[in-house]
Amino acid sequence: MEHVLKHSLFAAFTVTIGAYFYFKGSTMPSSAALFPQIVAGLIFLLSGAMVLQSVRDVKNGTGEPAGDTSARQKVHVPRVILFTLSIAVYIYLIPRIGYFIATPLFMVVSYLYLKAAGFVRAILISLGFSVFIYFLFVWFLKLPIPMGLLERFFEV
């Protein structure tokens, strides 16, 4: 039933989005609402069909069998969650402490957490990568990257 539950949750998400577009569209002039409302209708239909298909998959034994944890055991769910959260924190920190502090920090912490490299190697990779990004995006592409705490060092 987990297979059906996962698909039902995703269908609930798509139906919610479709409903927002459909009802918001009804407050607009008909010419602006026509296309999104047709597509929202399609989403309702297809979301329902997807759930029905997942039920049929389970009945036919072609879905993910209940109780089969072999695939899940291989995926480290806590690692995925923590890594995803760390990306969110990294993005949050960029405008606050600056890109060139947040980036090496994120890289070093991630490498250490993921056991991808030792402390010294993690620092070297992250510094090397940050220098590469500086030359490509700031020096070559002239991108105004948020410098945050380093602002005064990079002021011309």
Place this chain on the structure above:
Amino acid sequence: MIVDNILLGLSSVFTGYNMLAVAAGTGLGLVVGAMPGLSATMAIALLVPVTFVMRPETGISMLASIYMGAMYGGSIAAILVRTPGTPAAAATILDGYPMAQRGEAGRALGISLTASFVGGLISTLFLLTIAPVLGGIAVMFGPVELFAVAVLGMTIIGSLSQGSPIKGLLAGAMGLLFSTVGMDSITGIPRFTLGNINLFSGIPFTVALIGLFSIPQAIRLIERDEGAVERISSIKDRIMLPWKEIRPLIPTFIRSGLIGVFTGIIPGTGGDTACWFAYNEAKRFSDDKESFGKGSPYGIAAPEAANNAVVGGALIPTISLGIPGSSSTAVLLGGLMIHGIMPGPTLMTEYAGVTYTLLWAILLSNFFMLAEGIAFTKACIFVTRISNRVLSVAIVVLCVIGSFAINNNLFEVGLMFAFGILGYFMDKLKIPVPPLVVGLILGRMLDVTLHQSLLMSQGSWMIFLKNPISAVLLALALFSLIQSTPAYSHWKASRKKAREKN
């Protein structure tokens, strides 16, 4: 006119700057392809912001060269590490790795490189001949025909995507819905922006595709433990093959190249489909079927010729109709869009300089691929050793800076991340991402042409059936939809059973 444009493209591609971009793109594609876990689509998506400062023809030529280079690069990991560098190299493992195990890694890579080169050449010939003709026809299309073309593209992409057609169509519909966010081009009112000024110009396509293709990939690379990997640690023999070894492979190169071109033309299918198709056909045609799976040179030549031939094939509908033939060409269209070039038949007329340069760049990248392949394949052995976790973190950093670079806007970095999370869940539920991307591209065209058509007919939907081209295209779309339903599969299976009984 077409000849003039072809000559214009030829003169443009041979400028120093463009040749350098093609050479760099091909080399980069080769390296990216050789890294297991990095796909051509993701590499192109991440590189799109870098091409922002280049001239459109230079930028797009570089991106297309990455695609071409990555198709060969994928075989390096397949042959040396028994892991496909790109999904399109999956079938190469079957014979590439056993041949490398016999101490013939150089020979296996040489066959792959030659096959990729011939496959790429075949597809470029088709691209240079079919695309201008098809583009010439498509340019006569009005809004009614364009609407039908886009509907056909969406239904084919949705129903032919890997996995369930229902999921493919749902993903496509989501893309269409997201494409309606922003200022309505007919009435000029903002739609579905949640009052956020950053969304007034719509969801930036490149930002969405960086998130959809790269963040799920970064997460996938760390979600499982990396086990000990069997690998070939050195290449002792020569990569350049003698003519007597190439000659018997030529029919396989040509047959697989043609398979790749035609698979590429069909929207929604790409190198990952073509490689298996070509492999199976090579086995079917072979007198020595037993040797397949044990290091047969034909088993390497077939998938590699096919996956490189997909590049040109997939670009045919992309350039002539504005309908991407694969996820990588969808991203290429995104590269054009950031230069203000809208996909559609005008690519062959209004933007002929850019488009025809691209066509020649594909041809040129084949030659660079051959030269760079001979020179650098042995060096790529080091690239295959980079740990997935090291790559994963670097991908995230590139996603963040890449999505910021489009409009220098941190809101878009958050948007990219949100699309990344969506892409990850879609991947877990086996909902294909490419239809969503194509929906995002074609949504605006569908919306505008629907409005224009209904205005022309004073609100009558019959206009789509009265127009013969549109009626045929919509009938094809309906057929493709019917074909993807369980009822059709059931009917086909019962017919097959009845035939077997008889």
